[in-house]
Amino acid sequence: xxxxxxxxxxxxxxxxxxxxxxxxxxxxxxxxxxxxxxxxxxxxxxxxxxxxxxxxxxxxxxxxxxxxxxxxxxxxxxxxxxxxxxxxxxxxxxxxxxxxxxxxxxxxxxxxxxx
Numbered sequence: 001x002x003x004x005x006x007x008x009x010x011x012x013x014x015x016x017x018x019x020x021x022x023x024x025x026x027x028x029x030x031x032x033x034x035x036x037x038x039x040x041x042x043x044x045x046x047x048x049x050x051x052x053x054x055x056x057x058x059x060x061x062x063x064x065x066x067x068x069x070x071x072x073x074x075x076x077x078x079x080x081x082x083x084x085x086x087x088x089x090x091x092x093x094x095x096x097x098x099x100x101x102x103x104x105x106x107x108x109x110x111x112x113x114x115x
Contacts, residue, residue, distance in 0.1 A: 022051045029061060038068045056086035060095045067098075076102060 029044030045062040052058060059082035066075035079102075082095035 022048055025051070026058060026061070029065075033061070033065055033068075036068075038065055041065045042069065054085055056082045056089055056091045056095070059085065060091040060098075063095060063098065072102070 025044050025048045029041045029048065032038070032041035032044055042062065042065050045058055045065060048055070048058045049062065059078045063075045063078035063082060066072075066078060076099065079095040079098050083092045083099065086092035087096070
């Protein structure tokens with residue numbers, strides 16, 4: 001009976017680990033971002049997306065990270081995904097504001113300088 005309870009415990013632990021590891025990966029990405037290790041942060045957020053592709057927050061983090069890496073179109077795609085997943089949540093609204101700013105910037109770039 002000891003082995004069956006050990007098995008049940010290890011099943012319960014393995015059930016918790018994906019979420020714990022997801023949170024630790026996200027936190028590692030945030031830490032890398034804050035330390036200006038943007039390539040590492042990008043890798044972390046992509047790993048997190050592999051585990052939770054429907055999480056608006058991760059797409060938003062990836063989007064701002066990609067902006068730091070001058071990967072404009074990929075950043076827009078990530079921010080758009082964040083907004084589409086949760087348009088009324090805080091990360092979705094943040095992503096929408098980033099997209100509005102980026103699109104406005106794009107319009108200004110297209111116009112070019114005027115005398």
